[in-house]
Amino acid sequence: MLVDAHIHLNLGGFSERSFVERFERGSTDQFWVSALQGGYYPTLQDVRLSNDMVHALMERLPGAVLGFAYLNPVHGAEALAELRRCVDDLGFRGIKLWVSTLCDDPSVNPIVEAAISYGMPLLVHCWLKIGGNLPFESTPMHLGRLARRFPEARFIMAHLGGDWEYGLKVARECPNVFVDTSGSLAEMGEIEALVEAIGVERVLFGTDNADLSFCLGKILGAGLSDAQREAIFWRNALTLLPAPPA
Secondary structure (H helix, E strand, C coil), X not given: XXXXXXEEECECCECHHHHHHHHHCCCCCEEEEEECCCCCCCCHHHHHHHHHHHHHHHHHCCCCEEEEEECCHHHCHHHHHXXXXXXXXXXXXXXEECCCCCCCCHHHHHHHHHHXXXXXXXXXXXXXXXXXXXXXXXXXXXXXXXXXXXXXXXXXXXXHHCCHHHHHHHHHHCCCEEEXXXXXXXXXXXXXXXXXXXXXXXXXXXXXXXXXXXXXXXXXXXXXXXXXXXXXXXHHHHXXXXXXXX
């Protein structure tokens, strides 16, 4: 079994049909999907469109596609209303935060509190760029501050934080931070170091729309046992999800 815990609809040429083909080939059993319409700083209309697009894909591949509600915390009460719509009306199972504001900004607090009440994880974009981050683009250290503020919440640090050594350090210090292995970077020893530092139980497989074979190779080429690979590929992901809607 394989769960892709970080993938986007209509990004990098990955259309609705791409999900169907990958599912029908049997290469992925479950996708945790968000759409990111409107660029880095989306309007409320962009956010709603994104979530509606994901819901349509959920209806096309029921059970195989789990929606993650894309939110812009700057929208305040309207962001919370959109989250309620996504959970109560659309059956979403997680939350996606991207670049619209730093994840440790106070505007994010109500969303995290809502996630705790729903029992759902938050997938948070984190990256640390040598050339400098985008305005309001979170680093692993921002997520670390947020995770310490809300120890009862469960966060997924996207793509090992961009610079995996910084991401590893934050995850080691914050037991409520999981890490997904997606992203464009690969370095010898990074997966083994991550597992040794935080335990295999908090490592998730994801692609972030990168080549599936490349992303699989990160795990298959690492010095891990079969049981550890199985945990990363699907077992760990299932522990994070709230119960499906009735």
